[in-house]
Amino acid sequence: MTHIVTDNCRACRFTQCVSVCPVECFHVGEDMLYIDPELCIDCGGCIPVCPVNAIYDTVAMPEEHAPWIAINKQKSAELPVISAAMDPMPGAEDKRAALGL
Amino acid sequence: MASKTVLGACPQDCPDTCSMLVNVEDGKVTSVRGNPDHPYTRGRLCVKVNNYQDKIYSPDRVLHPLRRVGPKGSAQFEQITWDEALDEIETKWKAIIAEHGASAILPYSYLGTQGNSQGLHVGDAFFNKMGASVSERTFCDSGSCTAYAITIGDTAGVDPEALALSKYIVLWATNPLSANSHLWPFIMEAKKNGAKIVVVDPYKTTTAKQADWHIPILPGTDGALALGLMNVIINEGLTDTDYVEKYTSGIEELTEHVQQYDPETVADLTGLSSDDVRKLAREFAAAEPAVIRVGVAIERHAGGGQTVRALACLPALTGAWRKPGGGILQLPIWVFPMRWDAMSRADFLPENPRVVNLWKLGEILNGENLEGPPIKSMMVYNANPAVTTAEQEKVIQGLMREDLFTVVSEHFITDTARHADIVLPATTQMEQEEIMFSWGHFYLTFNNKAIDPMGDAIPNTELFRRLAARMGFDDPHFRMTDEELMRNTIDWDSPTLEGVTFEDIKERGYVRLNLPKTEEYAPHAEGNFHTASGKCEFVSSAAAGGNFVIPLFRQGYTEQQMGDAITPIPEYIPPNESTATNPTLGASYPLSMVSPKSHAYLSSSFGNLKHQQEHNGKQSVIMHPDDAKVRSISNGDLVTIKNNRGSYVAEAKVTEDVRPGVVFSPVGHWRHGSEANATVQAILPSTLADLGGAPTFSDTLVEISLVNTAGKSIAAE
Numbered sequence A: 001m002t003h004i005v006t007d008n009c010r011a012c013r014f015t016q017c018v019s020v021c022p023v024e025c026f027h028v029g030e031d032m033l034y035i036d037p038e039l040c041i042d043c044g045g046c047i048p049v050c051p052v053n054a055i056y057d058t059v060a061m062p063e064e065h066a067p068w069i070a071i072n073k074q075k076s077a078e079l080p081v082i083s084a085a086m087d088p089m090p091g092a093e094d095k096r097a098a099l100g101l
Numbered sequence B: 001m002a003s004k005t006v007l008g009a010c011p012q013d014c015p016d017t018c019s020m021l022v023n024v025e026d027g028k029v030t031s032v033r034g035n036p037d038h039p040y041t042r043g044r045l046c047v048k049v050n051n052y053q054d055k056i057y058s059p060d061r062v063l064h065p066l067r068r069v070g071p072k073g074s075a076q077f078e079q080i081t082w083d084e085a086l087d088e089i090e091t092k093w094k095a096i097i098a099e100h101g102a103s104a105i106l107p108y109s110y111l112g113t114q115g116n117s118q119g120l121h122v123g124d125a126f127f128n129k130m131g132a133s134v135s136e137r138t139f140c141d142s143g144s145c146t147a148y149a150i151t152i153g154d155t156a157g158v159d160p161e162a163l164a165l166s167k168y169i170v171l172w173a174t175n176p177l178s179a180n181s182h183l184w185p186f187i188m189e190a191k192k193n194g195a196k197i198v199v200v201d202p203y204k205t206t207t208a209k210q211a212d213w214h215i216p217i218l219p220g221t222d223g224a225l226a227l228g229l230m231n232v233i234i235n236e237g238l239t240d241t242d243y244v245e246k247y248t249s250g251i252e253e254l255t256e257h258v259q260q261y262d263p264e265t266v267a268d269l270t271g272l273s274s275d276d277v278r279k280l281a282r283e284f285a286a287a288e289p290a291v292i293r294v295g296v297a298i299e300r301h302a303g304g305g306q307t308v309r310a311l312a313c314l315p316a317l318t319g320a321w322r323k324p325g326g327g328i329l330q331l332p333i334w335v336f337p338m339r340w341d342a343m344s345r346a347d348f349l350p351e352n353p354r355v356v357n358l359w360k361l362g363e364i365l366n367g368e369n370l371e372g373p374p375i376k377s378m379m380v381y382n383a384n385p386a387v388t389t390a391e392q393e394k395v396i397q398g399l400m401r402e403d404l405f406t407v408v409s410e411h412f413i414t415d416t417a418r419h420a421d422i423v424l425p426a427t428t429q430m431e432q433e434e435i436m437f438s439w440g441h442f443y444l445t446f447n448n449k450a451i452d453p454m455g456d457a458i459p460n461t462e463l464f465r466r467l468a469a470r471m472g473f474d475d476p477h478f479r480m481t482d483e484e485l486m487r488n489t490i491d492w493d494s495p496t497l498e499g500v501t502f503e504d505i506k507e508r509g510y511v512r513l514n515l516p517k518t519e520e521y522a523p524h525a526e527g528n529f530h531t532a533s534g535k536c537e538f539v540s541s542a543a544a545g546g547n548f549v550i551p552l553f554r555q556g557y558t559e560q561q562m563g564d565a566i567t568p569i570p571e572y573i574p575p576n577e578s579t580a581t582n583p584t585l586g587a588s589y590p591l592s593m594v595s596p597k598s599h600a601y602l603s604s605s606f607g608n609l610k611h612q613q614e615h616n617g618k619q620s621v622i623m624h625p626d627d628a629k630v631r632s633i634s635n636g637d638l639v640t641i642k643n644n645r646g647s648y649v650a651e652a653k654v655t656e657d658v659r660p661g662v663v664f665s666p667v668g669h670w671r672h673g674s675e676a677n678a679t680v681q682a683i684l685p686s687t688l689a690d691l692g693g694a695p696t697f698s699d700t701l702v703e704i705s706l707v708n709t710a711g712k713s714i715a716a717e
Helices: A016-020 A067-078 A092-098 B052-056 B082-100 B124-130 B142-149 B160-165 B181-192 B206-210 B222-235 B241-247 B251-260 B263-270 B274-286 B304-318 B340-344 B358-365 B392-399 B460-471 B482-488 B502-508 B583-588 B610-616 B625-629
Strands: A003-005 A026-028 A033-035 A055-057 B003-009 B019-025 B028-034 B066-068 B077-079 B105-109 B134-136 B168-172 B196-200 B213-215 B290-294 B327-329 B355-357 B377-381 B405-410 B422-425 B434-436 B443-447 B510-512 B591-594 B620-623 B638-643 B646-654 B662-664 B700-706
Touching (some): A003 A067, B003 B443, B019 B443, B028 B052, B082 B105, B082 B460, B105 B134, B105 B358, B124 B460, B142 B304, B160 B290, B222 B263, B241 B304, B274 B290, B460 B482, B502 B510, B583 B700
Parallel strands (some): B105 B377, B168 B196, B405 B422
Antiparallel strands (some): A003 A033, B003 B019, B019 B028, B638 B646
16 A cells, blocks of 8 residues: 555645655656555645645555556656655646636 | 644654654544654654544544453453443452452553553553552563663663764564664665675665665574674774773684684574675774664574574674764664653562563463463453464463453554453553653654544543552642643653753653763763673673663563573574574474564554554565475465464465575454464464573474365375
8 A cells, every 4th residue: 555646746846745755665757656555654744744645655546546556656756766855846826726726 | 614733743663763744624533644843753654644633533443342142252342431340340340359359360462552651551550559569561672671771771872873983784583664764875875885794684675675785694593693793803803992992891812702602603603694794893893973773673692692683792892883973873762861760660569579570461361471470350441452463372271261351551442452351441542641652753742732632532531540540549640731741751851852852842742851862872982881881891890790681671570580691792692593503493394484563553453453454465474485485385375384383274375585494474363253363473482592582583483384275284294
């Protein structure tokens, strides 16, 4: 079991999750982050700090997010680790507003 | 909608004691999270407690007193009132005391709920006043505490946060990513600053996978490795001679003693290479500073106590204590100004009470090796012995006794509560107030009450007030309020609390003790060990007094100790059960079993919650492909794990993360509803280790065979 990043992160990439993660299990892609399921310890620290509610515990997520399990696994294997927070993407606040968050 | 955030504290038996933010809406806990302001918690909790609200509002919560109406063990109960429950307990206990004496009553408790006033000692004053059998609760770290006491004294050791300053971190018999995860960021910080991370563990844990070097030692041989390190450090002249001369005693004897533990001999004993023994010794000695973080698992074999003694000597040998972040870290509890005596009230005890060790519960309940009257009643609180104590079949046999009156205070109908005559409803942490020490950091933490108690549930403190009133105990101790009891646990005049009030901690949620800053904290830079000599005693002067359990783990009682002889110099005591040391047993049961903590359960707590069950998966046994192949076992097969004490069934997980001949089976699964109605405790021994009554769980041989589709075991080839 693990935690996953889902579509809400796309074009936002706020990265508060990276600061709270104790194990550096986030990997950074072009427009969003992914979690390495082998490394995630399910501490859940990232969930409440995500401004756009993009992160879920796979044990307690809406069914529609299930495809993201495989995507996180695959992308985290390909992409570099992000070990420190970075600036959100341009337009992140707009997307957040559009999400009503 | 009325919403608020309450500052809480995690009540689980874990070194991290997290400061929590509890969100409450309309009188209901909706979520919990880590307190981001806390310097150690840093805004995270863990997989065990992230959904704590699910525990509070579980439909399975015990919310009213219950009385058994079916056969023993059937879990058939009727709801009764508190008055009815107390009437029955009072009547039964007074009759037992009149007929057999109070020692026929046994308290069984531990740290299912941790905290100064509701935790380990909450019932001690009551049972001491009663004159019940005194329970030795040597479940965890007791062997280590005895070893520490006679080697370096009751020191907190290294500040956990100072691990960030270490240059060489040896994580020995510990898996912080599962069981101490808030320490990890400090280790990561050290790593970024160039520290090397070494893990000594028979299993390639998630922590070991993150380390620079994993040393897969054979179970129960850690003492040999520690002595081998001393051999290399001394013989290669890697000691800090100035430190050794000023702040230790017994170096001549130690030098002579460790000659027998040359790297080649140690390699044979530990299953490692002699090159690795040398390399670890040299790197540990060269680093400035190096630290050993020891886990509670270290003591769980025949020579567990002497192993901890050897480890406690190592940092003094190399002068690792000179700098912050150097030394050894095991149990920072000693830094807290606790009033253990005021909590346990051993002064209430009668002359010569009967003392029993709770690891022996199976024997005790069945009247084996028990002097004096039989146990006629047992009261269980903060504990679940049916799935946490060794020799499970024997424990269940005892719990099934028709003439045993069993009272259990609980949140759920656990495997123990299923066997109760009376079940009493206990509050969860969110329904009570508590101040908390930690055994993993230097902060006092406060748990404010977030919601009113559910149903008829009451805190443990109130439980023992009610019981004391019924038993006619009129000492003012039994009339103390919850706040008075909390205040009573701490010496507020201690310099470590100068300028700090109870109210401050309650309002802020936590306070760091008044100690030197982490980057300046080097408590033994100039010796000052808490021994009689003030030195690190390689040859222990206190060993002459014989083996003992510190009063903290035996209701404050200091007399009638075990007293068996202790070799004053750290020695290697081989495992009771390994194919090398016990080939006869090994012929029938050739696999060494280690039973670590589960990732998502804390002991058996949360073992009944769906969320944690899904994270943990089924009860499993982890084995090497070579061991699986010769037994025709494939990944995912159901297998029977068996030895001369019992058996249970689990799912095989086949992986090269373990070495051939060694298997692992995490604890915490509940017995009822499991395959074969048994858990790993069925095969665990109740044999005690060399010091402090520590258990010998990691010193156990088993055989494993496939369960066929008809549910019968097929004998291994």
